[in-house]
Amino acid sequence: MTSAAPQRSEAPQTRAAPLLVVDAITKKFDTPEGTMTAVEHMSFDVAPGEFLAVIGPSGCGKSTLFNIIGGLLDGYEGRVAVAGETVNGPHQSIGMVFQEESTFPWRTVTENVAFPLEIAGQPKAQRTERAKHFIDLVGLRGFENRYPAELSGGMRQRVAIARTLASEPKILLMDEPFGALDEQTRLLLGDKVLQIQDQLKQTCLLITHNITEAVQLADRVLVMTYRPGKLKRMVPIELPRPRSSEIVSSDAFGHYVAQIWGDLREEASRGMRDDEAHMLHEHKP
Amino acid sequence: MNARAKRSLVPFALGLGTLFSAVFLAEILIRAGLVNRFIVPMPSQIAGAFHRVITEEDILHRFVVTARESLWATLMLAVFGIGLGVLLYRVRLLRDATETWVAALASAPTVLMYPLFLVIFGRSERTIIMMGFVAGLPAVILKTIEGLVGTRRVLVNVGRSFKLSELQLFWKIYFPAALPTIFVGMRLGMIFALINIVGVEFLINFGGLGQLINDLAERYDLPGTYAAICFVILVSVLFFFLTDRLEKWLRPAD
Numbered sequence: 001m002t003s004a005a006p007q008r009s010e011a012p013q014t015r016a017a018p019l020l021v022v023d024a025i026t027k028k029f030d031t032p033e034g035t036m037t038a039v040e041h042m043s044f045d046v047a048p049g050e051f052l053a054v055i056g057p058s059g060c061g062k063s064t065l066f067n068i069i070g071g072l073l074d075g076y077e078g079r080v081a082v083a084g085e086t087v088n089g090p091h092q093s094i095g096m097v098f099q100e101e102s103t104f105p106w107r108t109v110t111e112n113v114a115f116p117l118e119i120a121g122q123p124k125a126q127r128t129e130r131a132k133h134f135i136d137l138v139g140l141r142g143f144e145n146r147y148p149a150e151l152s153g154g155m156r157q158r159v160a161i162a163r164t165l166a167s168e169p170k171i172l173l174m175d176e177p178f179g180a181l182d183e184q185t186r187l188l189l190g191d192k193v194l195q196i197q198d199q200l201k202q203t204c205l206l207i208t209h210n211i212t213e214a215v216q217l218a219d220r221v222l223v224m225t226y227r228p229g230k231l232k233r234m235v236p237i238e239l240p241r242p243r244s245s246e247i248v249s250s251d252a253f254g255h256y257v258a259q260i261w262g263d264l265r266e267e268a269s270r271g272m273r274d275d276e277a278h279m280l281h282e283h284k285p
Numbered sequence: 286m287n288a289r290a291k292r293s294l295v296p297f298a299l300g301l302g303t304l305f306s307a308v309f310l311a312e313i314l315i316r317a318g319l320v321n322r323f324i325v326p327m328p329s330q331i332a333g334a335f336h337r338v339i340t341e342e343d344i345l346h347r348f349v350v351t352a353r354e355s356l357w358a359t360l361m362l363a364v365f366g367i368g369l370g371v372l373l374y375r376v377r378l379l380r381d382a383t384e385t386w387v388a389a390l391a392s393a394p395t396v397l398m399y400p401l402f403l404v405i406f407g408r409s410e411r412t413i414i415m416m417g418f419v420a421g422l423p424a425v426i427l428k429t430i431e432g433l434v435g436t437r438r439v440l441v442n443v444g445r446s447f448k449l450s451e452l453q454l455f456w457k458i459y460f461p462a463a464l465p466t467i468f469v470g471m472r473l474g475m476i477f478a479l480i481n482i483v484g485v486e487f488l489i490n491f492g493g494l495g496q497l498i499n500d501l502a503e504r505y506d507l508p509g510t511y512a513a514i515c516f517v518i519l520v521s522v523l524f525f526f527l528t529d530r531l532e533k534w535l536r537p538a539d
Binding site: 070148 | 437439442443445448449457461462464536537538539
């Protein structure tokens with residue numbers, strides 16, 4: 001294991017005015033068993049150029065939070081604001097990358113990436129040229145005319161990221177974008193995201209349940225409690241930048257992973273017990 | 286020859302080989318007296334009848350008439366069938382109220398309604414086209430609904446995240462996502478339409494191939510009857526080929 005003491009990262013030290021503000025969000029769902037609070041009084045902010053990872057056990061309301069920030073879910077208490085503007089519904093400043101495979105199978109890589117530009121009414125030649133830039137950025141040059149079915153899962157997810165970046169959002173909001181991929185691909189794609197973030201100075205908010213991924217990528221990691229999802233702890237990751245997946249072998253990295261797992265373990269156990277109790281109740285003879 | 290061409294040639298050759306084998310087997314069974322030749326003519330007799338039905342029975346004109354009727358029925362299925370499917374998908378109440386009835390209509394022997402259509406449209410091509418259209422309609426409606434309902438939620442969310450309008454969501458996401466299933470519906474609809482078109486031509490003794498089959502059967506010209514049936518199959522093959530091309534043009538990735 002490479003020895004590296006925790007150092008201060010190059011992320012904003014004196015925090016600038018936040019670009020994204022999540023203020024006292026509470027979301028409840030009506031279920032057959034009664035009202036279920038998915039997220040409770042969740043507040044945090046993200047500075048311009050910052051990378052924040054939100055981590056929590058399964059069922060803690062991470063995806064609910066993703067959908068609320070992305071404007072896909074309404075009927076919640078609290079406020080989400082981007083650069084001071086309250087978000088009501090999908091917002092052009094927020095670009096979303098989804099957990100599930102979300103490329104359009106009937107479009108080529110270029111057509112997929114150019115999709116937001118097409119919606120914006122850009123002429124074909126111009127949007128194709130612009131799409132090429134983002135295809136290059138995610139390292140898919142040479143695959144412009146391929147269809148998603150002809151690509152691997154990791155490549156398809158890179159197409160989805162390039163498509164979102166093509167809309168030039170102020171905030172890149174990602175919901176476990178590498179969740180369906182194997183560990184090696186996940187680490188390598190993490191490198192790609194770091195490169196892109198470094199190049200574009202992109203503000204990123206990553207929702208994940210993967211501790212390694214969160215520590216590898218983020219400036220801060222927000223740990224959520226199990227249902228209802230609340231802020232348990234904010235962990236600043238003071239690892240040097242630029243980073244790459246090689247950092248996972250450092251002592252400092254291990255220290256952060258252990259620290260976050262310490263917080264998460266109790267929540268994950270609670271989630272598991274809850275699931276088991278639920279299954280016992282469901283399958284009662 | 287490239288690998289792709291080879292891949293498509295093998296199934297084609299296999300299909301053709303199977304067809305010729307079946308024809309050859311039928312010839313042997315009939316010649317051996319195991320199948321009554323007064324009910325099923327020998328394939329060689331049918332092949333011999335082709336020249337006669339082409340020159341004496343004006344079958345090419347009849348082929349065009351049946352193909353034209355089928356084309357009209359198909360166009361109506363595309364416009365009204367897909368349109369109604371979209372409407373029922375969009376208006377949930379309407380879908381819940383009518384979907385079972387549409388499904389029931391799919392299994393109803395609508396060809397038996399031809400006297401009613403004769404009263405409404407007269408003994409004309411319009412009756413035949415409408416009978417074909419009615420027969421194919423439920424399949425197109427149901428498959429259109431199925432395709433739209435089956436559109437993956439994440440694709441719709443991608444569209445919503447890019448702030449697409451409802452119309453853009455439909456044309457840019459729902460419709461292309463549902464297209465393969467809609468085409469399955471169109472193909473099924475065309476099969477039912479063609480069966481009804483030829484059936485009604487036969488029943489009312491009017492129009493294209495169905496009328497000719499009726500005439501030849503009345504004359505007990507079995508080889509000629511079967512040769513005419515081959516032309517019905519040809520209409521079907523032609524329409525399948527055209528829809529296949531259209532689908533490949535609309536969804537080249539598939």
